Amino acid sequence: MKPAPFEYYAPTSVSEVLELLNEHGYDAKILAGGQSLIPMMNFRLVQPAVLVDINKIPNLSYIKTHENGIRLGAMVRHTQAERDSLIKERVPLLHETMPQIATIQIRNRGTIGGSLAHADASAELVAVTTALEARFKIQNLEGERWVPASEFFVGLLMTSLEPEDMLVEIEIPDLPARSGWSLKEVARRPHDFALIGVAAVLTLDKKDRCQSAKLVYLSAGDGPLVAEEAAVLLQGQKISEDLIIAAAEKAATEEIDPGNDIHATADFRRHLANVLTRRALAEAYQRAKGGK
Amino acid sequence: MTYKVIGKRVKRVEDPRLLTGQALFVGDVSLPGMLYAAFFRSDYAHAKVISIDISQALEIPGVVGVYTAEDMGDDWEPGPPLVSPPPTLENVVFNSRRQVPLVKGKVKHAGEIIAVVIAESRYIAEDAAEEILVEFEPLPAVVDLEKCLEPGSVLVHDDLDTNLAAHLIQNKGDYEGARKEADLVISRRFHLDRGAAAALENRGIVADWDEKNQHLTVWDATQSPIPIRNGLAARLGLRTHQVRVVAPFVGGGFGPKIMMFYAEEMVLPWISMKLGKPIKWIEDRRENFYATTQEREQIHDVEMALSKEGHILGIKQKFIHDTGAFNPYGLTTPLNTQSHSMGGYDVQNYYSDLTVVFTNKTIVTPVRGAGRPQGIYIVERMLDIAARELELDPMEVRRLNFIPPDAFPYDHEIIDQAFATLIFDSGNYEPAFDKALEMLGYEDFIKNEQPRLRAEGKYVGIGIVPFVETTGVGPYEGARVSVEPSGKISAATGVGTQGQSHMTAFAQVIAEQLGVEVSDVSMVTGDTAEFHWGTGTFASRGAVVAGNAVNAAAGDVRLKVLKLASKILETPEEELVLEDGMVRVADKPDQSISLGELALLANPLRGAVEPGTEPGLESTKYFGPAFGATAFGVHGMILEVDPETMMINIRKYITVEDCGTMINPLVVEGQIHGGVSMGIGNAYYEKLHYDENAQLLNASLADYLIPGSTEMPHIEVHHANTPAPNNELGTKGVGEAGAIPVPAVFAQALENALHDYDLEILETPLSPNRLYELLQKKEDNS
Amino acid sequence: MKVEGEHIFKGTQKQVWDLFRDTEVMATALPGTEKMEAVGENVYEAVMNVRVGPVAGKFSGNLVISNENFPETYTMTVDGRGKPGFLKGVGDVILSDQGDGSTLMKYTGEVQIGGKLAGVGQRLIDTVSKSIINQAFDILDQNLVERSAAEAEGREAEYQGASEKDYAATVAKDLVGGVLSAPWVKKLKGK
Numbered sequence A: 001m002k003p004a005p006f007e008y009y010a011p012t013s014v015s016e017v018l019e020l021l022n023e024h025g026y027d028a029k030i031l032a033g034g035q036s037l038i039p040m041m042n043f044r045l046v047q048p049a050v051l052v053d054i055n056k057i058p059n060l061s062y063i064k065t066h067e068n069g070i071r072l073g074a075m076v077r078h079t080q081a082e083r084d085s086l087i088k089e090r091v092p093l094l095h096e097t098m099p100q101i102a103t104i105q106i107r108n109r110g111t112i113g114g115s116l117a118h119a120d121a122s123a124e125l126v127a128v129t130t131a132l133e134a135r136f137k138i139q140n141l142e143g144e145r146w147v148p149a150s151e152f153f154v155g156l157l158m159t160s161l162e163p164e165d166m167l168v169e170i171e172i173p174d175l176p177a178r179s180g181w182s183l184k185e186v187a188r189r190p191h192d193f194a195l196i197g198v199a200a201v202l203t204l205d206k207k208d209r210c211q212s213a214k215l216v217y218l219s220a221g222d223g224p225l226v227a228e229e230a231a232v233l234l235q236g237q238k239i240s241e242d243l244i245i246a247a248a249e250k251a252a253t254e255e256i257d258p259g260n261d262i263h264a265t266a267d268f269r270r271h272l273a274n275v276l277t278r279r280a281l282a283e284a285y286q287r288a289k290g291g292k
Numbered sequence B: 001m002t003y004k005v006i007g008k009r010v011k012r013v014e015d016p017r018l019l020t021g022q023a024l025f026v027g028d029v030s031l032p033g034m035l036y037a038a039f040f041r042s043d044y045a046h047a048k049v050i051s052i053d054i055s056q057a058l059e060i061p062g063v064v065g066v067y068t069a070e071d072m073g074d075d076w077e078p079g080p081p082l083v084s085p086p087p088t089l090e091n092v093v094f095n096s097r098r099q100v101p102l103v104k105g106k107v108k109h110a111g112e113i114i115a116v117v118i119a120e121s122r123y124i125a126e127d128a129a130e131e132i133l134v135e136f137e138p139l140p141a142v143v144d145l146e147k148c149l150e151p152g153s154v155l156v157h158d159d160l161d162t163n164l165a166a167h168l169i170q171n172k173g174d175y176e177g178a179r180k181e182a183d184l185v186i187s188r189r190f191h192l193d194r195g196a197a198a199a200l201e202n203r204g205i206v207a208d209w210d211e212k213n214q215h216l217t218v219w220d221a222t223q224s225p226i227p228i229r230n231g232l233a234a235r236l237g238l239r240t241h242q243v244r245v246v247a248p249f250v251g252g253g254f255g256p257k258i259m260m261f262y263a264e265e266m267v268l269p270w271i272s273m274k275l276g277k278p279i280k281w282i283e284d285r286r287e288n289f290y291a292t293t294q295e296r297e298q299i300h301d302v303e304m305a306l307s308k309e310g311h312i313l314g315i316k317q318k319f320i321h322d323t324g325a326f327n328p329y330g331l332t333t334p335l336n337t338q339s340h341s342m343g344g345y346d347v348q349n350y351y352s353d354l355t356v357v358f359t360n361k362t363i364v365t366p367v368r369g370a371g372r373p374q375g376i377y378i379v380e381r382m383l384d385i386a387a388r389e390l391e392l393d394p395m396e397v398r399r400l401n402f403i404p405p406d407a408f409p410y411d412h413e414i415i416d417q418a419f420a421t422l423i424f425d426s427g428n429y430e431p432a433f434d435k436a437l438e439m440l441g442y443e444d445f446i447k448n449e450q451p452r453l454r455a456e457g458k459y460v461g462i463g464i465v466p467f468v469e470t471t472g473v474g475p476y477e478g479a480r481v482s483v484e485p486s487g488k489i490s491a492a493t494g495v496g497t498q499g500q501s502h503m504t505a506f507a508q509v510i511a512e513q514l515g516v517e518v519s520d521v522s523m524v525t526g527d528t529a530e531f532h533w534g535t536g537t538f539a540s541r542g543a544v545v546a547g548n549a550v551n552a553a554a555g556d557v558r559l560k561v562l563k564l565a566s567k568i569l570e571t572p573e574e575e576l577v578l579e580d581g582m583v584r585v586a587d588k589p590d591q592s593i594s595l596g597e598l599a600l601l602a603n604p605l606r607g608a609v610e611p612g613t614e615p616g617l618e619s620t621k622y623f624g625p626a627f628g629a630t631a632f633g634v635h636g637m638i639l640e641v642d643p644e645t646m647m648i649n650i651r652k653y654i655t656v657e658d659c660g661t662m663i664n665p666l667v668v669e670g671q672i673h674g675g676v677s678m679g680i681g682n683a684y685y686e687k688l689h690y691d692e693n694a695q696l697l698n699a700s701l702a703d704y705l706i707p708g709s710t711e712m713p714h715i716e717v718h719h720a721n722t723p724a725p726n727n728e729l730g731t732k733g734v735g736e737a738g739a740i741p742v743p744a745v746f747a748q749a750l751e752n753a754l755h756d757y758d759l760e761i762l763e764t765p766l767s768p769n770r771l772y773e774l775l776q777k778k779e780d781n782s
Numbered sequence C: 001m002k003v004e005g006e007h008i009f010k011g012t013q014k015q016v017w018d019l020f021r022d023t024e025v026m027a028t029a030l031p032g033t034e035k036m037e038a039v040g041e042n043v044y045e046a047v048m049n050v051r052v053g054p055v056a057g058k059f060s061g062n063l064v065i066s067n068e069n070f071p072e073t074y075t076m077t078v079d080g081r082g083k084p085g086f087l088k089g090v091g092d093v094i095l096s097d098q099g100d101g102s103t104l105m106k107y108t109g110e111v112q113i114g115g116k117l118a119g120v121g122q123r124l125i126d127t128v129s130k131s132i133i134n135q136a137f138d139i140l141d142q143n144l145v146e147r148s149a150a151e152a153e154g155r156e157a158e159y160q161g162a163s164e165k166d167y168a169a170t171v172a173k174d175l176v177g178g179v180l181s182a183p184w185v186k187k188l189k190g191k
């Protein structure tokens, strides 16, 4: 289990990274925490000719407020986010998500940018950033652009990043007042990729009706799967147990598209999605009512 | 007998080295000019090899050689049978087919080796292995344990006209007669699936042929260095003194590392001799999933006849055991199942029909438990079902059937894995069982706690299962103990160490005999240059067989010490005591001599050693038991299941363990903890998924799920003690015990937790998905 | 692994049949196909560079069409090998006239995947195969539309135009990378 030969660069600035990416195109891969890339290289399923290690670049692991939200550098490690008080206060859903990712050893190295760029359909951050309507700042030699999560993830392990692009920053807006959130997942062992999971965000209006709802699933298709029709069911309604059951049913049986593998059949995944959606909506609703 | 050192919770002397990374593993061996091996293994489980093209691989800079079966010429031969063929029971069929060093003609399981690349680095070797082109003609794979016996089935071994590897029937009493008397006869079918041993350290070999010295040294992460040494010498045409095999620290064995010879063990020393260079290979995890042996796949049809009071009148079973593509390990595993399918119960009528089949899967040899977990699973599941049908307390049914303490030694009248009569040497089951119930608060749980939790909507259940384990079988082990002029003790035994704390436990035995500190004893294990008689570490026998050999050797040294000291101190031996590294005259502490001085006197440079005596304070002794020592234990758990997500949480886990005299309770507890984690794996996590082409679908630790610290409950251990009557120390084995009853306990507790669903669990391992399917089926039926 | 599914093509049975039997079209539909050529009657050799995100693997093998019953059914057998493992599949394709000018394609088959792909790629295989099949259908749909249009206008079909852009928009850039490097794309691009 040794990787195929590759050239290794460890630039110390973003502009050098962009030069290298521009020069090598498809042959190059960025190395962030290496927690997804290196195993695949060791299995020789991925054989990049050039590895551009971005660990030596300073100032890519900041967490700061920005207008109505927070901004994170691409190299923020999972553990750093998990322990960050600003995130805990401003993006509690993200705070709650972090410990559910992998093991602590992996979280110590894995980066937020790496997880998002890797776009594993089972990655919590992929679903959660979609649910939170995050935006991603992408740079290449020609300049920078912001891409919303809804356009960033385009398929299995695929994003709108071009080979010459680098993801440099993530922006997560604050949730409106009277919002509640929840992330529920089932994993064989706590650190495994979830068999299925759902991130729910609910916002209530003054009359306690659902102003907006967002349900985003992980491990339910080839990317973050947004249950739009279930959200429509909830919209403008007073949340009740029956409504939650109906929305969960809709999302689980009609909207998600989970696969079969040795750990779970699509059927079991749908069943779990149904159960988890009910639990997530109930929790999100409680939290929304609790105010904030 | 009261001991000073034996039975004490002595901290492991090997730990400082292990924990600071100072211990030598095969991976640490680095020699000048060393080359590295990588293997081209077959992706296909069953395929003809049409052609092999190594030309592109040879062109890669840094590649030294590429070898295929053809290159081995007359040196190519299958591995030896590991265990002697079965005895002449009536109508025994046994077709022996052994693994080969490099594939010739036909691949019989995925992962078999077609070619080996030797290069200047492992990286280059792997690059080159990717460039080997092999043309295969894929064949349909033999996978299913039953279909493979149907006429017209594809054959694993073309020279056999069947996939039948073995068949034998064992019979005791008259089952059919007992059945006629029975008030209840239940029959069930059980499916038990495959798991891996998944040791932390994979296999590894460094083979170093020294041309000038005409000597081969092999560092091998094996559980049996001595048989490897003997076998290598024979295969390579060398004298045994020309071969040294060292099993340094080994990061877990669990059975598969006793297998010999693995293809790599045959090939790499052979190539080292060709090239006159040291060669290193460390198995990677993916290779381990294909090439290292596995266990537990069996299908059982079982019938149990009972009286209405719950007495077992008889058990009948017909079962099929999958041995994979080859059967070098004979019948050890399924024989263990046969001898454990009666548990610790007094069963007078037993009929057991065993069929072993070849399939295109990885070879099966014992994995911690070795057929015993399957036997215990079956008898305990059957008792749970019987108790339900008879409306009896399942715990009472067990009590009723235990072999009573006065019935030992208990002769089962069938043969065991050592082809000797299965005799349980000793036991006292009921008190240990009662203790387990007490520890788990069984009565209170059933009467109060469970109803309360159920009212809260919680699905919490209890399971308690007793089990036996035959341990400490022969043939023999040996040990050498000597006192050095420094007063410190050196000792060696042939068994290798894979985490069993031999350096500590054996040192305690020696310290007890010679009155020295445990830290004064330096123990060498698993190096044929140090000790070259013995078989290996397996069958929960280290402490029993090697332990008693160590005790015998240390005891003999003690006699020599006393004899010499008596002469020098002019005091009768009976008045001498050994303590603090000194021999003292009792009551006269100033009259003493140190062990070191005695050692010097016993090995004079000049003068004469008395004729008929031996120099030094040293002794080599052997121990070979006539039959094993039977350990006993009870495991219990309380678990909670979420019947919507099928996630489980083990809230409490207790064990009562009777392994006779304990040399070191800390070590015993460590073995149990490890065993339980393996058992929990076998119950709910660890399953090797083979598809219909015998392709393994989870060949990585991302998909083969080993329970880790997050899945492990806190385990409470209580020790019972029924010393083994047939060895001096009174020890019984405990290395495998922890793993044996867990799937049975788990199934009982899960059924109990889900009692609303009236579920019957007849398979292991389960998984959330499988549990969901079972519950769905229940719902569909009702 | 069982694969089955159905797809409605906006074209007649014959059009769909012809579409499927056009190697050039099939090569565009299967992402990363570097080469697909007939080496005998109903026997094709193909080289595919399958890419899923960063994961890439080159497969070569052949495709055999049998049990032809124009324009309704045929059987397709694929057999491929690459460094990451092997793939073998047999599938039946049924085309049925929907009566409204469209054709329902149903496929059922057994795919066997072995080696590294099967052993360590479990989590992805099902989703990958689904997404490859769906992408293929998307492209075939576009090609079919273009064919019909061209037929109606009495000109030669140009499959690549519309499809390439949409393809780029909907599926992975990495995949397009694989596609763009394929020799046949260069050929088409020149048009």
Ligand SMILES: Cc1cc2nc3c(=O)[nH]c(=O)nc-3n(C[C@H](O)[C@H](O)[C@H](O)COP(=O)(O)OP(=O)(O)OC[C@H]3O[C@@H](n4cnc5c(N)ncnc54)[C@H](O)[C@@H]3O)c2cc1C
Pocket: A029, A030, A031, A032, A033, A034, A035, A036, A037, A038, A039, A074, A100, A101, A102, A103, A106, A109, A110, A111, A112, A113, A114, A115, A116, A117, A118, A120, A122, A123, A124, A125, A161, A165, A166, A167, A168, A191, A192, A193, A194, B702, C054
């Ligand atoms: C055993 C195990 C269990 C895991 N379990 C989970 C889990 O439960 N949930 C979960 O979400 N994740 C899990 N992971 C993945 C983990 O979270 C990784 O940290 C994460 O997916 C990738 O982050 P990284 O920094 O290690 O990225 P890397 O592995 O370094 O890179 C991943 C990919 O992203 C690209 N990339 C990285 N950074 C950038 C950038 N700034 N711009 C452009 N491209 C970039 C790389 O080129 C590469 O293709 C697990 C990993 C392992 C090994």
